[in-house]
Amino acid sequence: MADITAPAYRIIPIVPALKPDAMAGKGPFVASDKINEAIGFPGQLVEDWHDKAIAKMGELLSKYRSLKVYMDACVHCGACSDKCHYFIGTQDPKNMPVARQDLMRSVYRRYFTLPGKLFPKLVGARDLTREVLDEWYNYFNQCSECRRCSVFCPYGIDTAEVTMAAREILDSIGYGQKYSNEIIGKVHKIGNNLGLPGPALIDTLEGLEEDVKEATGIDVRFPIDVKGAEVLLITPSADFFAEPHIDSLIGYAKVFHATGTSWTLSSMASEAGNFGMFIGNYDQLRKIALRIREAALELGVKRIVVGECGHAWRVAYSFWNTLSGVGDGAGEVDRFAQMLQKQLDHRYKQPTHICEFTWDAIERNALTFDKAKNDKHIITFHDSCNVARGSRMGDLPGGQFEIPRNIIKAVASNFVEMSPETTREQTFCCGGGGGLLTDDLLDLRVKGALPRMEVLQQVVDEHGVNFMATICAICKAQFTKVMPIYGFDRRMVGGVHQLVSNAIILGEEK
Amino acid sequence: MSMLFAILFYLATLVFVVGLLQRIRTYAATPAPLKIPTTPAPTTTGGVVLRMTREVVFFESLFKANLWTWSMGWLFHASLALVTLRHLRYFTEPVWGWVAFIQPFGIYAGITMLLGLCGLWVRRLFVERIRYISTPSDHLMLLLLIAITVSGLLMQFVAHTDVVAVKGYFIGLMHLDIRVLPSDLLLMLHLMLVTTLLVVFPFSKLLHAPGVFFSPTRNQTDNPREKRHLSAWAAKLESEK
Ligand code: HEM
Ligand code: HEM
Ligand code: SF4
Ligand code: SF4
Numbered sequence: 001m002a003d004i005t006a007p008a009y010r011i012i013p014i015v016p017a018l019k020p021d022a023m024a025g026k027g028p029f030v031a032s033d034k035i036n037e038a039i040g041f042p043g044q045l046v047e048d049w050h051d052k053a054i055a056k057m058g059e060l061l062s063k064y065r066s067l068k069v070y071m072d073a074c075v076h077c078g079a080c081s082d083k084c085h086y087f088i089g090t091q092d093p094k095n096m097p098v099a100r101q102d103l104m105r106s107v108y109r110r111y112f113t114l115p116g117k118l119f120p121k122l123v124g125a126r127d128l129t130r131e132v133l134d135e136w137y138n139y140f141n142q143c144s145e146c147r148r149c150s151v152f153c154p155y156g157i158d159t160a161e162v163t164m165a166a167r168e169i170l171d172s173i174g175y176g177q178k179y180s181n182e183i184i185g186k187v188h189k190i191g192n193n194l195g196l197p198g199p200a201l202i203d204t205l206e207g208l209e210e211d212v213k214e215a216t217g218i219d220v221r222f223p224i225d226v227k228g229a230e231v232l233l234i235t236p237s238a239d240f241f242a243e244p245h246i247d248s249l250i251g252y253a254k255v256f257h258a259t260g261t262s263w264t265l266s267s268m269a270s271e272a273g274n275f276g277m278f279i280g281n282y283d284q285l286r287k288i289a290l291r292i293r294e295a296a297l298e299l300g301v302k303r304i305v306v307g308e309c310g311h312a313w314r315v316a317y318s319f320w321n322t323l324s325g326v327g328d329g330a331g332e333v334d335r336f337a338q339m340l341q342k343q344l345d346h347r348y349k350q351p352t353h354i355c356e357f358t359w360d361a362i363e364r365n366a367l368t369f370d371k372a373k374n375d376k377h378i379i380t381f382h383d384s385c386n387v388a389r390g391s392r393m394g395d396l397p398g399g400q401f402e403i404p405r406n407i408i409k410a411v412a413s414n415f416v417e418m419s420p421e422t423t424r425e426q427t428f429c430c431g432g433g434g435g436l437l438t439d440d441l442l443d444l445r446v447k448g449a450l451p452r453m454e455v456l457q458q459v460v461d462e463h464g465v466n467f468m469a470t471i472c473a474i475c476k477a478q479f480t481k482v483m484p485i486y487g488f489d490r491r492m493v494g495g496v497h498q499l500v501s502n503a504i505i506l507g508e509e510k
Numbered sequence: 511m512s513m514l515f516a517i518l519f520y521l522a523t524l525v526f527v528v529g530l531l532q533r534i535r536t537y538a539a540t541p542a543p544l545k546i547p548t549t550p551a552p553t554t555t556g557g558v559v560l561r562m563t564r565e566v567v568f569f570e571s572l573f574k575a576n577l578w579t580w581s582m583g584w585l586f587h588a589s590l591a592l593v594t595l596r597h598l599r600y601f602t603e604p605v606w607g608w609v610a611f612i613q614p615f616g617i618y619a620g621i622t623m624l625l626g627l628c629g630l631w632v633r634r635l636f637v638e639r640i641r642y643i644s645t646p647s648d649h650l651m652l653l654l655l656i657a658i659t660v661s662g663l664l665m666q667f668v669a670h671t672d673v674v675a676v677k678g679y680f681i682g683l684m685h686l687d688i689r690v691l692p693s694d695l696l697l698m699l700h701l702m703l704v705t706t707l708l709v710v711f712p713f714s715k716l717l718h719a720p721g722v723f724f725s726p727t728r729n730q731t732d733n734p735r736e737k738r739h740l741s742a743w744a745a746k747l748e749s750e751k
Contacts, residue, residue: 075648093642321738322544392550425548
C-alpha cells in the first residue's frame, strides 16, 4: 500500500484529459463462496451466468421504473460526464457516469430493443460476453452511488440506480463483491457491520460512561436494551469505538442527558448502516431494516432517532417507511405498518435525525453551550452525499444543509464554507461511499477524494481551516484514512456532535 | 408518387403512435418501489409540477451542468417547438389564430434550430469526452435533423414549393382522401426524412421526451416520512410474512 500516492491538485479545476483503461482491472476483491452463500447468493460464478444475468436484468427492468426509463432516455449529451469524483480523480473514461451506465445500456440495447437486435454496431449494442461482465464488475464497483451525476442530468438519470441494478445482477450469478457481502453477513449474524458482539458492546458503553464521568464529573448514561425508553437511537456501529466517530456518540448522549430524554440503544439493532442498498438488493435492504422495526416494537419506544451516518439516513428517511413502517401516514388497513405507527409519537418526525433532535432542543433553548471550547477550531462542513441528495431534515427542502450548519454555528464561533460548486446538493463524495470503503480499493479511494481535497486545501490556505465536520460514518473513516496521504492531519475530521460535545454545558454550571 | 407518400405517411404515423403509446404504457406500468427524488426536492405535488415545468421548459439541470450544451440544446429545442407549431398550418383549416401569429417567428426559428444543431454536433465531434460516449446513431440523429432543417429552409428561402398544395394534400390525408402532392425534389426529401424521424422516434433516444416525465428522481414528491409509499410487488413481501 505504500505505493499509493495522492494525485496532484489540478491547477485550474478543468476537465481532465481521458486516460482510457487507467482503472481497468482495479476493482475490489471478489466474494468467496462462504461469504456469498451466507446471504443466499450462489457461491461463485454460475455455469449459465449469461442467461441468468439477462433474465435478472429483464426482471429488474419490470420492477424498477427508474432503470427502465434510464436505460432508454439518455441522449448522450455529456452533461454528467465531468461530474463524477472518480472520473476526475482517475481520468478513466469508463468512470464518467454516462459511460458507466453505457456498460449496462449497451447490453440492454442488444437484448431488449429492436435496433440493438438488428443493428448493434449502429447503436453501440454489445453481447454480454465474459469481458463485458468483468468490465461490469470492475466499474460498477468504482461507483459510490453518490448521485452527484443525477443532479446535473436533464432527465435526472441516476447512475446509482444503474449501479445498484448491476450489482444485483452480479450477485445473482455469484459474482459479488467481498467487502459489502461480508458486512451484510455480519449484520445478520452479529447485529452490526463491525461484528461487535453484544457483551463487548455493553463493555464499551460502560467504559464510555466512566470516561465521560472522568472528563466532566457528570453521570451521562449510555443505556442499552432498556424497555419503555422514549427514544431508540440507531447509530452506525463505528460510533461505538472508531475514532473520531466515538466523540459524536458522546455528543448524542450528552444531548439526551441535557434534555432529560430517556433513551436506549438496542443490541439487536446496533447498526444504522444498511449495505443492502449498496448492492441494490431489495430483500437484503428490507431484512436489515426490519431489525430496527423489531427492536422498536420489542422495546416499546415512542421515537426513533438516527445517528450520524449518511447512507443510513437515506435509508431511514427515504425507505424505512416503505420497508418497515417506521414513519407516518400508513393506510387504515395497512396492518403491518399500523402496528408500529400506532406505537410511535407523531408529534415528532419518525424517524428523526440526531441533528434534527439537537437543533430542535437548541431552538427551544433547552441546551446551553460554551462556544469558547471550540475556539481552537476553524471549522468547515462537508455535506455527505446521501444526506445531501437522498434525504431531508426539518420541514423545508434543503433542511439537510441548514440544520447541521446551524448546529455548528450554535456551538462554535469560526465557520467557513468551502467552494459552492462542491457543497450542498453539488457536494462531492468523500470517495469511500457505496460499499467501497475497503483497503483493496484504496487507490480508487485516494483518487476519488481529489475534488474534495482540492477545495479543502483552498480553505485551509485562505482561512486556516483545521476542522472538517461531517455527519457520516463512512466519510469519517474514509477521510481519516486518505487525508494523511494528501498531507493533512487525520484529526482534522470529526462529527458535528463532536463539536456539540465539546461545547455543551451539562447540569451544574447552569 | 402521391400514393406512395400517402402509404408511407400512414405507416410511419402508425409506427410512431403505436410505438410511442406502447412505450409510455410500459413506463407508466412499471412500479417505482422506493422514494428516490434527488433532493432537495419539492414536498408537494404543486412543487413537483413546478420542478418538472422548469426542467422541460428551461432544462434547469442542464443549465447547472454545462452552459455551452445548455445554450445550444435549448436553442435547438425552443426553435423546434416553434417550427413544429408553425407547421400546424398544414394540418388545420382554418388556421388557428395563434398559429397564424407565430408564422413570422417560425421562419427565424428554422435558422436558429440549424445553429443549435450544428453547435451540438461540433461539441459531439470535438470535445473528447463527448466524442468518446457517442455512438454512430448519435451522429446520425443530428445529421437527420440537420437534413430536415436544411431542406425545409431551402424551400423557405431558395426553391419555394406550392405550400397551398402541400396543405391540401395533408388535409386530404387526414380525411383518407389522397390528393396531389407537388413533386418538388426538396419537398420529397423533406418528407422522406420526416417519415424516417417518425419511425425512429419510439425506438431511439428520442424517448427522452416522454421519459423525462417518468423519471422518479424528478417527479416524486419528497414526503416519505409523512406518507407510506408501497409498490404492489413490495407489498406482497409483507403479506407473505
Ligand atoms: C418534452 C420534450 C423534450 C425535452 C424536455 C427535451 C430535452 C432535451 C434535453 C435537455 C437534451 C439534452 C441537451 C441537448 O443536447 O440538447 C435533449 C437532447 C436532444 N433532443 Fe430533446 N427534448 C424534448 C423533445 C425532443 C424532440 C421532440 C426531439 C426530436 C425531434 C428531440 C431531439 C433531441 C436530440 C436529437 C437530442 C440530442 C442532441 C445531441 O446529440 O446533443 N427532443 N433534449
Ligand atoms: C408532415 C410533416 C411536415 C410537412 C408536411 C412539412 C412541410 C414543410 C414545408 C412545405 C416547408 C416549407 C415552408 C415554406 O416554404 O414556407 C417546411 C419547412 C421547414 N420544415 Fe417541415 N414539414 C414537416 C415536418 C417537419 C418536421 C418534423 C420538422 C423538424 C424536425 C420540420 C422542419 C422544417 C423546417 C426547420 C423548415 C424551415 C423553416 C420553416 O419554414 O418553418 N418539418 N416544411
Ligand atoms: S453516482 Fe456518484 S460515483 Fe456513481 S457515477 Fe454518479 S457521480 Fe460517479
Ligand atoms: S446527463 Fe443524462 S442524458 Fe446526458 S449523458 Fe449523462 S446520463 Fe445521459
